[in-house]
Amino acid sequence: MATPVYKTALIDRVFxxxxxxxxxxxxxxxxxxxxxxxxxxxxxxxxxxxxxxPKSSVPNTEQRRNLSTLQSDARPLFSEIHAIVEGNDLQYNLQRVIISGINLVTRTYDQTYLQVHKHADLVAPYLSKRLGVDGVKLIHEARSRGVV
Incomplete structure (x- = not known):
């Protein structure tokens, strides 16, 4: 059986x-x-x-299209979206820039709605503000489940 390419967890009101x-x-x-x-x-x-x-390969054209379609289809379901692209290498910096660029080109860029982060800890304050929860605790729980 192939290794799954994704993991999900619903913790509080965060997918x-x-x-x-x-x-x-x-x-x-x-x-x-x-x-x-x-x-x-x-x-x-x-x-x-x-x-x-950080071990993931860079998506090819078809995979980027799949991710873009998912983002468009999921948009109405969420009050905020936070994308985390970890790593300091040029590849990861470029991926963060590409995600932001795609959102600009497709006119889906909205800094109050979609944020791109370098690591999970930067998301915690947004969770606290939006949902009134302990964002640090949620990120810790997500980390323990292997979903960040």
Whole structure:
């Protein structure tokens, strides 16, 4: 059996998504169904925290399209989206810039809605502010489950 390319966890009102490798269309569709299920269960406000493993390869054109489609389809389900691209190397800096650039080009850039972060700890204050929860505790729990 192949190793799954993603992990998810619903903690409080936060949907955590960890990509271990670039996804296929089927994998992004499966994740979207999980997101819709969480939305039906909890309703807004919900926050998405998506992280990319530093060991992941750079997505090819088709995989980037799958991720872009997922972002568009998931947008109505979440009050905020936080993308975490860890790492200090040029590759990771470029990935953060590319994500921001794609959002500008597709006119989905909204700094109050979508943020790109260098590491998970930077997301905690946003969770606290948006949801009125202990963001540090949520990130700690997500880390213990392997989803950030």
């Amino acid at each position: 955590f998504l960890r990509w271990e490798a670039p996804p296929s269309q089927e994998e992004t569709q499966a994740v979207l169904e999980q997101m819709k299920g969480a939305y039906a269960q909890l309703k807004p406000p919900m926050v998405l925290v998506a992280s990319l493993s």
